[in-house]
Amino acid sequence: MIGLARLLSAAAGLAAAASLVLPLFVTAEASLTVWSDPPLVAFAMATIALAIASAAGTRLAGVTGDIILAVVAHAGAVLLLVALAGHAGAAASGYWALIAAAWLLGWGFVQRLAARRFAAPWASRAGAVAIPILFGVWILILWQALVVGIGVPKVLLPAPSDIGARFSGAIPTLWADFRQTFLKAVLIGYAIGCGSGFVVALLVDRVPFLRRGLLPIGNLVSALPIVGVAPIMVMWFGFDWPSKAAVVVIMTFFPMLVNTVAGLASADRIQRDLMRTYAASETQALLKLRLPMALPFVFTALKINSTLALIGAIVAEFFGTPIVGMGFRISTEVGRMNIDMVWAEIAMAAVAGSVFYGLVALAERAFTFWHPSVRG
Numbered sequence: 001m002i003g004l005a006r007l008l009s010a011a012a013g014l015a016a017a018a019s020l021v022l023p024l025f026v027t028a029e030a031s032l033t034v035w036s037d038p039p040l041v042a043f044a045m046a047t048i049a050l051a052i053a054s055a056a057g058t059r060l061a062g063v064t065g066d067i068i069l070a071v072v073a074h075a076g077a078v079l080l081l082v083a084l085a086g087h088a089g090a091a092a093s094g095y096w097a098l099i100a101a102a103w104l105l106g107w108g109f110v111q112r113l114a115a116r117r118f119a120a121p122w123a124s125r126a127g128a129v130a131i132p133i134l135f136g137v138w139i140l141i142l143w144q145a146l147v148v149g150i151g152v153p154k155v156l157l158p159a160p161s162d163i164g165a166r167f168s169g170a171i172p173t174l175w176a177d178f179r180q181t182f183l184k185a186v187l188i189g190y191a192i193g194c195g196s197g198f199v200v201a202l203l204v205d206r207v208p209f210l211r212r213g214l215l216p217i218g219n220l221v222s223a224l225p226i227v228g229v230a231p232i233m234v235m236w237f238g239f240d241w242p243s244k245a246a247v248v249v250i251m252t253f254f255p256m257l258v259n260t261v262a263g264l265a266s267a268d269r270i271q272r273d274l275m276r277t278y279a280a281s282e283t284q285a286l287l288k289l290r291l292p293m294a295l296p297f298v299f300t301a302l303k304i305n306s307t308l309a310l311i312g313a314i315v316a317e318f319f320g321t322p323i324v325g326m327g328f329r330i331s332t333e334v335g336r337m338n339i340d341m342v343w344a345e346i347a348m349a350a351v352a353g354s355v356f357y358g359l360v361a362l363a364e365r366a367f368t369f370w371h372p373s374v375r376g
Contacts, residue, residue: 005108006054012104013051015097016044022094025087034094037083043076047101066112073105077141084144089151099145103138110134158340163347166340173329174348181326182352184241185313189248194305196249197256198298204257205264215261218254226251230316239320247316252305259301263294292370299364306356310349 024040025032034040050072080098084091110131118124140160146152147159154162167174204210230247237243267290317327326345333341 005111008104008108008111009051009054012101012108013048013055015101015104016047016051019044019094019097019101022097023092024083024094024098025090026092027087027090031092032087034098039079040076040083040098043072043079044098044101046072047076047105050105066109066116069105069109069112073102073109076102076105077138081141081144084148088148091145091149095149099142099149103142106134106138155337155339158343162340163343167344167347170341170344174344176324177326177329177345178348178352180241180322180324181244181313181317182310185244185248185316185325186309186356188241189245189313190252190305190309192245193249193252193309194256194302197253197301198260200253201257201260201264204261211261215258218257221250222254224250226312226315227319230312231319233316234320240322241325244313244316244321244325247312248309251308251312255304255308256298256301259297259304260294263297264290266297267293295368296364299360299368302360303357303364306360307353310353310356314349 019034020041022033023031024034024037034044050069076098080095080102084095113127113134114131116127118127144160147157148161158166200210200214204214226247229250230243233243233246233250237246314327314330317325318331321328326349329345330342333339333345
């Protein structure tokens with residue numbers, strides 16, 4: 001870990017040193033250097049100083065070192081994005097060298113954060129949450145710098161700042177789309193599909209005929225393309241949310257069925273024999289042994305279906321819907337070349353799907369606390 005941290009710091013220092021002799025922005029009128037922007041000069045010097053201290057064997061250990069590294073990396077990134085705002089499409093090699101330096105310092109900070117062992121449990125959990133958040137933040141920083149620095153047309157790829165501005169200005173529309181797609185089609189279809197799949201799995205477990213006849217059909221239905229099923233559901237159930245919920249039911253039913261059947265069969269023969277030794281009935285064995293053993297499989301299906309349900313509902317809206325919904329908005333705004341609105345819908349769908357998945361994962365930890373994967 002120490003060797004990698006020193007290597008990252010040295011690479012950041014070299015990139016910062018190179019930026020001092022390279023052009024920062026190049027326009028038709030003039031060529032600007034780093035020396036024309038004092039805050040960027042301060043960032044470059046601080047990066048070089050950190051690299052020299054690391055190369056000399058002087059390690060800033062503990063929380064103080066982490067704070068210094070985090071402040072320099074992220075303050076530098078903010079300064080670079082602010083400087084770029086007035087020079088869109090004019091970024092030169094010096095600017096990209098400073099971006100690389102900030103990214104390398106941020107990488108070094110995350111590396112140190114991942115390697116640190118916290119004494120308090122809450123601090124350990126906070127560190128585990130901070131790492132993916134920082135990773136996502138740096139994706140947005142590099143996205144913003146690349147798109148604005150090169151001058152990519154908004155119709156091809158808008159910058160995160162443009163998407164954020166469009167998101168904040170279209171909250172009523174986004175909320176109406178979210179309510180139509182997620183709160184109606186996704187949640188209702190998810191509950192019906194997962195619930196019916198679980199109930200049918202209990203029947204399949206008790207009836208060998210269903211196991212041999214229904215599971216192969218489940219594999220067949222799971223292979224059906226959603227773009228072929230969605231128009232049929234629209235014709236059957238109309239253009240409103242019930243047709244999208246029907247698509248979600250089809251997509252979530254069989255993953256739940258297959259996983260639950262596999263979970264019910266996961267109890268060892270020794271465990272079943274022990275229940276018989278205690279004179280347990282079939283119902284008692286099911287409730288006290290086989291269902292608890294099947295819970296990890298059930299929650300695996302629930303997590304898989306949490307993403308499948310949202311995808312199915314959005315795609316189904318491409319084939320007929322009222323003038324509201326995530327899929328409707330995406331297809332309409334693409335036709336209007338409003339790509340920033342499309343990305344705002346995508347961002348809302350990603351956040352909703354991630355929160356939904358996270359809630360299912362938290363429920364899994366609460367109900368399967370005894371399982372080795374959760375204890376570990």
